[in-house]
Amino acid sequence: MTSSHSAPHVVIVGAGIVGLGHAVAALDAGCRVTVIEQDAAAVLASVRNFGHVCTSAQAGELGELALEANPIWLSLVERAGVEARRSGTLVVARSAAEEAVLHEFFAERAPEGARLVTGAEAGALLRIPDPSRLRAGALLPADLTADPRSAVARIAAWVDAHERGEVRFSTAVREVREGAVETSRGRIDADHVVVAAGHLVGRLFPGIAEQGRVQECALQMMRVRAPREMGLGPAVLTGTSMLRYGAFAGPAAEALRAEIRASRPELLEIDANVMFTQQADGTLLVGDSHASHDTAPPFLDERWSQILLDETAALLDTPRLDVLARWQGLYATSGEQDILRAAPAPGVSVVAVTTGVGMTVGLALGARTIATL
Numbered sequence: 001m002t003s004s005h006s007a008p009h010v011v012i013v014g015a016g017i018v019g020l021g022h023a024v025a026a027l028d029a030g031c032r033v034t035v036i037e038q039d040a041a042a043v044l045a046s047v048r049n050f051g052h053v054c055t056s057a058q059a060g061e062l063g064e065l066a067l068e069a070n071p072i073w074l075s076l077v078e079r080a081g082v083e084a085r086r087s088g089t090l091v092v093a094r095s096a097a098e099e100a101v102l103h104e105f106f107a108e109r110a111p112e113g114a115r116l117v118t119g120a121e122a123g124a125l126l127r128i129p130d131p132s133r134l135r136a137g138a139l140l141p142a143d144l145t146a147d148p149r150s151a152v153a154r155i156a157a158w159v160d161a162h163e164r165g166e167v168r169f170s171t172a173v174r175e176v177r178e179g180a181v182e183t184s185r186g187r188i189d190a191d192h193v194v195v196a197a198g199h200l201v202g203r204l205f206p207g208i209a210e211q212g213r214v215q216e217c218a219l220q221m222m223r224v225r226a227p228r229e230m231g232l233g234p235a236v237l238t239g240t241s242m243l244r245y246g247a248f249a250g251p252a253a254e255a256l257r258a259e260i261r262a263s264r265p266e267l268l269e270i271d272a273n274v275m276f277t278q279q280a281d282g283t284l285l286v287g288d289s290h291a292s293h294d295t296a297p298p299f300l301d302e303r304w305s306q307i308l309l310d311e312t313a314a315l316l317d318t319p320r321l322d323v324l325a326r327w328q329g330l331y332a333t334s335g336e337q338d339i340l341r342a343a344p345a346p347g348v349s350v351v352a353v354t355t356g357v358g359m360t361v362g363l364a365l366g367a368r369t370i371a372t373l
């Protein structure tokens with residue numbers, strides 16, 4: 001990179017976790033950084049999720065990125081006051097098919113430190129009065145739980161307070177080209193531009209989004225009161241989670257899919273990943289369903305929410321859960337690739353996580369992009 005200033009200027013479009021991952025990496029590399037965010041605060045995918053940094057359940061490149069991102073999260077706890085804790089993840093098995101997936105995982109690819117626990121141990125971790133319906137669990141201690149409502153705001157504040165950093169909110173980027181971005185508040189010159197616009201990447205680069213088959217994935221989420229004092233335990237994944245994450249893929253997961261199709265088809269109909277994280281205020285973030293659209297309709301389907309709530313209540317051995325908030329999440333999805341990367345012009349990088357693991361891998365993407373500049 002060349003620059004008229006002593007430090008190269010990296011301009012980043014988007015103050016979600018991917019944009020901020022690039023900002024942190026660029027500041028650490030000695031660059032000058034300007035992050036441009038169209039809203040007065042980032043309110044899209046990076047604040048609407050579980051805050052689950054699900055390092056241990058990824059495979060392939062996502063697994064490598066997840067391992068790289070985990071220490072960056074911990075550094076931001078120190079540096080930026082991000083609320084994140086090493087919660088670990090508990091994957092619960094309630095049927096023989098689910099238990100078989102865990103055995104396959106431990107036989108073939110469980111990460112160091114992961115431990116197979118009994119149903120009773122899993123029940124004790126969840127403070128379930130009668131754990132007899134739990135057959136086994138996988139405890140994955142490396143994983144983190146962050147507070148998604150505050151994490152990106154804290155990182156953005158840290159970037160803005162940095163002597164070489166600035167975050168400009170309420171400023172929309174209209175055009176990106178070599179050496180500059182045009183915004184709703186005028187032009188900003190750049191040595192390098194990183195576009196981290198999430199599911200909105202096609203508004204700036206429709207051809208790249210079309211070629212990468214990027215769509216909007218709409219998800220239904222809820223915050224509920226914990227049914228009892230649960231302490232601050234692990235993030236919890238269930239059988240439907242085993243169908244999603246690469247580390248569980250294999251013959252046993254396919255057998256589980258067939259079992260769920262026969263016994264609980266509604267879970268596949270809403271493409272559920274029944275899981276929750278425990279937040280510091282004692283509430284649980286519960287979800288989620290998945291539906292892909294070119295443009296997602298904004299409506300939450302109450303039947304879908306009830307399926308997720310009933311599943312979670314049954315797991316927690318409680319008749320019902322008190323819902324405190326409901327919302328729709330949106331993220332970029334694609335059947336083509338997990339991470340969309342493009343270089344539409346010299347000095348311009350487009351980066352989007354196109355599967356639902358941006359909180360897990362997003363911070364590491366920044367380090368990788370900046371290392372190539």
Ligand SMILES: Cc1cc2nc3c(=O)[nH]c(=O)nc-3n(C[C@H](O)[C@H](O)[C@H](O)COP(=O)(O)OP(=O)(O)OC[C@H]3O[C@@H](n4cnc5c(N)ncnc54)[C@H](O)[C@@H]3O)c2cc1C
Pocket residue numbers: 013014015016017018019036037038039041042043044045046047048049050051052053054171172173174196197198199200201203204219220221287288328329330331352353355356357358359360361362
């Ligand atoms: C309900 C839900 C649950 C999830 N759970 C998890 C989880 O537990 N763990 C996990 O790893 N991942 C999870 N994910 C996925 C994860 O949240 C996303 O992959 C990640 O947040 C994407 O980050 P991003 O920065 O690319 O996108 P975003 O957070 O959407 O940020 C993009 C930003 O770019 C801005 N922007 C766009 N266009 C412009 C423009 N032209 N000018 C200026 N600004 C612009 C937007 O306003 C936005 O703030 C979940 C997602 C959802 C929705």
